[in-house]
Amino acid sequence: MAAMNDLTERQRKILLLVVRDYIESAQPVGSLRLLEHYQFETSSATVRNEMAALTELGYLRQPHTSAGRVPTEEGYRYFVSAMLRQAELPEPVQHTISHQFHQARPEVEEWMTLAVSVLARQSQAVSLITAPHAAQARFKHLELISTQGRQVLMVLVLMSGEVNQQILSLAEPVPQERLSLAAIHLTQVYAGRSVEEIAALSPRADALEADISLLVAQAMRRAAEQTGGQLYFDGLTRVLSEPEFSDSEEARRALRLLEERNLLQELLARSAAEGGVGGVQVLIGGESAWEELRQCSIVLAHYGIPGQMTGTLGVLGPMRMSYNRTIPAVRFVAGLLSELVGDVFAGQ
Amino acid sequence: MAAMNDLTERQRKILLLVVRDYIESAQPVGSLRLLEHYQFETSSATVRNEMAALTELGYLRQPHTSAGRVPTEEGYRYFVSAMLRQAELPEPVQHTISHQFHQARPEVEEWMTLAVSVLARQSQAVSLITAPHAAQARFKHLELISTQGRQVLMVLVLMSGEVNQQILSLAEPVPQERLSLAAIHLTQVYAGRSVEEIAALSPRADALEADISLLVAQAMRRAAEQTGGQLYFDGLTRVLSEPEFSDSEEARRALRLLEERNLLQELLARSAAEGGVGGVQVLIGGESAWEELRQCSIVLAHYGIPGQMTGTLGVLGPMRMSYNRTIPAVRFVAGLLSELVGDVFAGQ
DNA sequence: ATTTAGCACTCGATCGCAACGAGTGCTAAA
DNA sequence: TTTAGCACTCGTTGCGATCGAGTGCTAAAT
Numbered sequence: 046m047a048a049m050n051d052l053t054e055r056q057r058k059i060l061l062l063v064v065r066d067y068i069e070s071a072q073p074v075g076s077l078r079l080l081e082h083y084q085f086e087t088s089s090a091t092v093r094n095e096m097a098a099l100t101e102l103g104y105l106r107q108p109h110t111s112a113g114r115v116p117t118e119e120g121y122r123y124f125v126s127a128m129l130r131q132a133e134l135p136e137p138v139q140h141t142i143s144h145q146f147h148q149a150r151p152e153v154e155e156w157m158t159l160a161v162s163v164l165a166r167q168s169q170a171v172s173l174i175t176a177p178h179a180a181q182a183r184f185k186h187l188e189l190i191s192t193q194g195r196q197v198l199m200v201l202v203l204m205s206g207e208v209n210q211q212i213l214s215l216a217e218p219v220p221q222e223r224l225s226l227a228a229i230h231l232t233q234v235y236a237g238r239s240v241e242e243i244a245a246l247s248p249r250a251d252a253l254e255a256d257i258s259l260l261v262a263q264a265m266r267r268a269a270e271q272t273g274g275q276l277y278f279d280g281l282t283r284v285l286s287e288p289e290f291s292d293s294e295e296a297r298r299a300l301r302l303l304e305e306r307n308l309l310q311e312l313l314a315r316s317a318a319e320g321g322v323g324g325v326q327v328l329i330g331g332e333s334a335w336e337e338l339r340q341c342s343i344v345l346a347h348y349g350i351p352g353q354m355t356g357t358l359g360v361l362g363p364m365r366m367s368y369n370r371t372i373p374a375v376r377f378v379a380g381l382l383s384e385l386v387g388d389v390f391a392g393q
Numbered sequence: 394m395a396a397m398n399d400l401t402e403r404q405r406k407i408l409l410l411v412v413r414d415y416i417e418s419a420q421p422v423g424s425l426r427l428l429e430h431y432q433f434e435t436s437s438a439t440v441r442n443e444m445a446a447l448t449e450l451g452y453l454r455q456p457h458t459s460a461g462r463v464p465t466e467e468g469y470r471y472f473v474s475a476m477l478r479q480a481e482l483p484e485p486v487q488h489t490i491s492h493q494f495h496q497a498r499p500e501v502e503e504w505m506t507l508a509v510s511v512l513a514r515q516s517q518a519v520s521l522i523t524a525p526h527a528a529q530a531r532f533k534h535l536e537l538i539s540t541q542g543r544q545v546l547m548v549l550v551l552m553s554g555e556v557n558q559q560i561l562s563l564a565e566p567v568p569q570e571r572l573s574l575a576a577i578h579l580t581q582v583y584a585g586r587s588v589e590e591i592a593a594l595s596p597r598a599d600a601l602e603a604d605i606s607l608l609v610a611q612a613m614r615r616a617a618e619q620t621g622g623q624l625y626f627d628g629l630t631r632v633l634s635e636p637e638f639s640d641s642e643e644a645r646r647a648l649r650l651l652e653e654r655n656l657l658q659e660l661l662a663r664s665a666a667e668g669g670v671g672g673v674q675v676l677i678g679g680e681s682a683w684e685e686l687r688q689c690s691i692v693l694a695h696y697g698i699p700g701q702m703t704g705t706l707g708v709l710g711p712m713r714m715s716y717n718r719t720i721p722a723v724r725f726v727a728g729l730l731s732e733l734v735g736d737v738f739a740g741q
Numbered sequence: 742a743t744t745t746a747g748c749a750c751t752c753g754a755t756c757g758c759a760a761c762g763a764g765t766g767c768t769a770a771a
Numbered sequence: 772t773t774t775a776g777c778a779c780t781c782g783t784t785g786c787g788a789t790c791g792a793g794t795g796c797t798a799a800a801t
Contacts, residue, residue: 151560212499
């Protein structure tokens with residue numbers, strides 16, 4: 046492992062260019078190629094020497110003796126940390142995205158699908174996001190709606206705005222009025238309470254209400270146990286044209302994670318512990334993460350109101366994903382969503 | 394194009410075996426291979442002659458002169474129509490699936506994810522389903538919940554059980570009591586009404602209610618305009634290991650459809666016009682469907698209560714998908730869902 | 742002490758070519 | 772009508788030659 050700042054200015058320049066070129070071309074980059082495409086005052090031999098040094102330092106790697114250089118994970122990391130400092134999304138793009146969000150219908154679901162769509166387009170990789178999720182599930186409102194016979198639709202709204210619906214089969218038909226009364230009563234009693242409080246309240250005499258409050262507690266416990274809000278993603282098919290994914294079965298297996306939603310949610314949640322809202326984290330080569338993600342990188346950030354109502358969004362792509370488009374986009378969208386969520390849920 | 398029943402018994406047997414073998418092996422099948430793997434009383438030469446005849450008739454095709462035979466679309470169709478007649482899912486599998494559904498929490502969302510998961514596993518292809526969708530959107534219930542300041546969460550429940558939530562920004566803060574009164578009033582007035590009826594009712598004097606009823610009408614119109622319920626799918630990554638998809642960019646492009654949810658919904662909705670609930674339709678080679686689906690087949694069925702509350706489910710896979718596992722599975726799951734939906738929504 | 746021109750060397754990629762073999766269609770005998 | 776026999780087709784496989792992008796090293800130049 047190399048120390049951080051032992052690079053000369055020229056080495057730094059060469060390293061960054063190699064990474065940049067490799068990200069674009071997906072081909073090992075050699076000294077001549079570098080001279081052709083970028084401005085240099087030195088000759089190819091000098092560049093070769095520097096590249097050898099960078100290889101020695103662990104930032105670059107040769108797939109085989111007579112090939113150009115490819116960044117190592119360490120190399121990507123250097124590139125990314127240089128990137129993190131600066132890198133704003135261009136003004137006009139910011140405006141477009143911002144506009145799209147304010148144009149959209151004010152529903153969380155809309156925001157989520159818009160966010161993944163924007164990120165997928167911007168990064169050309171797979172984007173994911175979890176809906177904002179309250180740190181603590183608190184009861185807001187209950188509605189019971191008779192549909193037919195003994196079937197009742199229960200709609201449970203949490204203070205986070207999360208809506209939970211479930212179909213109950215009662216032992217016998219109950220008229221809508223009685224259902225409404227029960228719902229109003231329970232709503233009054235439970236308003237603002239947490240799962241524990243609701244579970245602790247002694248079951249009331251009324252059999253119907255007792256049944257229902259049991260189900261309410263269950264539903265809330267489920268909501269609380271979830272590590273995050275609902276997961277959305279986009280860009281899966283776009284990424285299939287990347288060479289990494291069409292070639293190797295290895296990388297393709299990584300995509301299989303996407304259908305194991307709970308696994309992925311856990312991954313996102315785990316990182317929440319580390320980074321606060323605002324900062325962009327970049328996991329390169331699946332450091333500290335899953336085996337399947339060896340070949341991948343993840344750029345992620347958290348949004349929302351810290352400690353109250355947060356979600357995670359990120360981009361999953363090949364290690365040579367376009368960080369300079371992805372990182373600013375992730376940061377910007379996270380900021381935008383924090384604002385929107387803040388407007389609606391702040392101070393509960 | 395060949396007439397339907399001009400095949401001798403032996404030709405029929407050979408054709409079905411060729412299709413079956415090709416579906417399994419993904420390799421052109423020759424006369425010798427057929428003799429090895431299945432029981433024949435004739436020699437390879439006879440089989441060759443019959444294969445030549447079947448090629449002449451348009452059921453088979455040779456990728457090149459010295460290769461085995463591959464089914465044409467016509468060949469697949471013959472195979473499928475032979476299949477449609479019989480083909481039940483094995484009893485134990487039926488029981489397992491049935492059990493899973495009755496075990497699941499009684500929520501539409503659960504049913505949908507379970508359905509796609511079962512179908513994806515059973516068919517080894519991409520499965521899709523649209524949530525049950527009412528033929529006509531009818532108002533059931535409205536709830537207004539103040540979250541913070543001028544922000545109000547509107548929860549609109551339709552008689553179909555579809556729940557619609559949206560965040561409103563009012564001109565000025567309104568206390569929860571006033572919101573509740575408005576919601577109760579509107580719920581009474583609108584109960585059971587269709588979009589048109591609601592839009593037709595003259596806007597009332599109360600400004601708050603007027604605003605809200607406008608939004609309700611908008612939301613209902615959106616719900617009505619949607620060609621189907623929410624789209625779920627599964628099995629995307631599994632299908633990537635099929636040779637059709639890892640080899641050709643062509644087939645991979647078909648998968649891109651899956652992220653254009655509206656397109657896909659339209660496709661499913663369009664077929665609804667043709668087949669009623671119960672029958673399984675098989676679209677081979679994207680007949681009458683999209684350009685992108687040239688290489689694919691779709692097995693689909695409708696479920697629910699005809700004319701009232703229906704959804705579509707299907708499997709999208711390569712033309713050589715395993716019809717004999719897919720067709721019975723689609724039929725069975727459609728039946729199961731019809732029952733479940735019927736229990737809850739019948740007779741509204 | 743750097744930098745650079747020159748050069749031998751490496752090794753994957755590409756090309757051409759021969760051999761292989763699965764599969765066919767045809768003919769003639771059973 | 773079936774089938775054994777056979778010539779023929781043509782994609783696949785294997786192999787050696789060649790190519791060329793790229794390297795590292797050495798020795799001269801700055």
